[in-house]
Amino acid sequence: MIKTHYKDLFNLKNKTAIVTGGLGILGKRFCMGLAEFGANVVVVDLDEKETKKFAKELTECYGNRSIGIDCDVSSSEDVKHMVRRVMDEFDEINILHNNAASKSDNLNAFFAPFEEYSLDEWRNIMSVNLDGMFLVAQAIGSQMVQQGKGGSIIQTSSIYGMLSPDHRIYEGSYYLNRKINTPAVYTASKAAIIGLSKYLAAYWADKKIRVNTLILGGNESGQNDIFKKNYSARIPLGRMGKPDEMVAALIFLASEASSYITGQNIIIDGGLSAW
Template sequence: MTTPVNYHTAFDFNGKVVLITAGAGILGPQFAAGFLQHNASVAIADINADATAKTVTELASTYPGRIAGLVNDVSDPSSVTAMVAETVKTFGRIDILVNNAAYFPDNFQSFFMPFEDYSLEQWRKVMAVNIDGMFLVAQAVGKQMLLQGGGTIIQTSSIYGLLASDQRIYQGSEYLGSPINNPAVYSASKSAVIGLTRWLAAYWAEKNIRVNAIAPGGVESGQNDAFTQKYGARVPMGRMARQNEMTSTVLYLASDASSYVTGQCIAVDGGLSAW
């Protein structure tokens, strides 16, 4: 007879160490809070030093001694190596990686240029973070997990890694006051995340390392009303996601409750991919 499972403790991360890249971004602080609430120790890494310090300060007031912040550039191999070493130095190990970093435009005009005029330089800037950085972090943390005898990796893709975007919703749409679209490079890079996830899941399956991905739908984070309304009209649930609505799926994929789940990409999209 199969040994009964204690489902009450399946989501208990006591003694586990979590590393979250882009830990001070749109989704990272919510991920960190979720793991901290479930008794994990958490290291957040982000390229933005001020945002990292602020996030750590806010979380440490509730979860003292179990949160640390690192300034990191996932596109820089030496920075990634240092991030892993510092996390292990601080907490002793890495059990869970949330590979979450994505490119944030330093020039909205270049990032949102039409495909016909898109520069190779801008394309490579996005890829350097969205997929090269994903590779570098998974590689470095994977080495640590192999030394420990296993671990769990969750990588952040996007609904636009699964679906083409509806160009009609971008007419009159803005993000932080700038006209927006969905660049081809974003979809291409987020599709690559899913491919990398599946490859790693098969490659490390016998090494007790599970690798999965989430594909968030559009998340409220500074879009204007025109975009929010048009996007919501394309979603069966009628709205964009809130920033905290990805966290439970990440916790599930990191937990013992998903012990037989690997190589999957779960869309958290309000039903957008259902039609």
């Protein structure tokens, strides 16, 4: 019998992986997963001190070389500077996890009813959730094209980029002691990411750059028990997701194990989209 080497396909040793939004609840898990499989991880987020601190922890824990870089992904100059700093540290960029999303500074504006939603807040969220995705994909994809070795780009979307939220689940629902909903700008921005990924998958296919989307369902991250109960009642598996359950799909899409997969959506939602 011919011996197979399928496990080796998941090996990311000597690959450079950039994760935007790398300090988030999911972002940290994504960075840890990539590092565990051998990648040199670039932690990208707004807080320079914290990105460097977390990158140091990754290096100490997994032994690969990781660095932290502060970057506002909604700023073209910041993004270009981030790419230059990565290239100064590493020979090339092989993997991009385009994961950053806005956390509004004005929660009253962010959770406002659609009829009262301000254009300023809409543009504020879009500047990160969509414009930031465009700027980072453009800058790093261009670098991958110049390198001529292909690459993998994974962009994070949400189940609410595919489906409308069931607004009934928000009755009595709180997050970090704040009454919540899913605003239209969130759904619109996450739907746009899916379209952008498919466009880029076809656009860069001849450059051997694969582009796929992670579509994530709700994860436990501080919601109150009423929300967890209401949300879980909509899920065939009967519960919310856990951050660690999102990581394996990223490793698959980042690695050669998915070498014939591009333009696809990997949905991790406990079955919500199945009914």
